[in-house]
């Protein structure tokens with residue numbers, strides 16, 4: 001049975017051109033970039049070339065890019081690195097209820113360290129209202145952290161407006177751009193971000209490499225201590241192959257993002273229309289207008305999302321609920337709950353995230369599989385049996 005991948009927001013396969021760069025790099029570029037000999041300098045050159053490629057994707061200067069192990073570390077470095085090194089008795093962070101666990105977890109850690117944290121809610125659209133950020137600010141707000149695009153719904157946040165509000169209030173702005181970089185055009189400086197997170201494995205590079213854009217003049221402290229790598233912001237011998245791969249992936253995105261975004265948006269819309277036409281009591285979660293081109297999040301009333309993920313997997317399609325599985329119990333997605341969905345509807349929702357390997361034929365097959373699986377699950381569901389009896 002063929003398997004088709006519709007879970008690109010969780011991670012992406014390594015693309016052919018990244019493989020072409022990565023494999024010889026693993027074999028040949030093994031020097032430590034801190035070494036002064038030939039091998040070290042060859043690695044250093046590759047590292048700096050990757051830095052220029054990642055910087056170009058973000059409209060940044062190469063010396064504003066710090067390499068890390070991924071999105072989670074970049075988020076932690078940005079949030080902990082700014083707030084811990086800020087002066088003042090009282091410190092405050094404003095973030096949102098729909099952030100990735102990497103941001104929410106770093107903020108929760110700061111709370112344990114005595115920092116005040118405000119989590120701003122969102123409405124049905126899944127988009128943060130800039131005025132709500134304004135109202136959340138305090139005279140001692142150190143940092144505002146808002147994601148550029150949400151990983152579960154694709155909702156694109158009004159980062160530019162939020163940047164102005166954060167800066168007017170005397171705070172710094174961190175943006176988790178993991179789901180935006182490579183999907184929509186990004187100019188970190190023009191957006192007004194002081195810190196901007198990206199992750200290689202969401203961009204068709206392998207896991208284990210990420211970057212943090214740090215705007216010139218942003219007072220970022222380190223959260224790990226050791227050597228003087230990455231301008232003393234991130235000690236440790238760099239993951240050279242991972243970073244080189246991420247650079248290649250970023251370069252591909254810089255050249256192909258516009259065309260790929262158009263292609264993916266058309267496929268996503270085809271999928272969405274197909275599902276909504278075929279499946280009764282289904283609907284899109286969040287606003288359709290302001291989204292990344294590859295993502296749709298759809299609820300199927302009276303269905304357990306997990307059961308649908310498994311049913312689709314058996315038919316050869318990989319999708320996700322986006323919800324975290326904690327202590328064996330399936331929790332409804334914190335993002336969908338923040339958007340005001342009922343617990344039942346949140347648990348009945350599926351995220352479809354498209355990518356480079358998908359085409360119209362796969363989308364059409366997925367629509368058929370969703371329609372058949374939902375019908376089957378609803379026939380089995382006691383809730384539905386009851387309903388049909390009521391309607392009859």
Ligand SMILES: *Cc1c(COP(=O)(O)O)cnc(C)c1O
Nearest residue numbers: 070071072100102151178179199
């Ligand atoms: C995947 C993801 C992260 C974490 O990135 P890793 O590289 O997996 O640590 C952070 N934020 C968002 C929005 C993500 O989608």
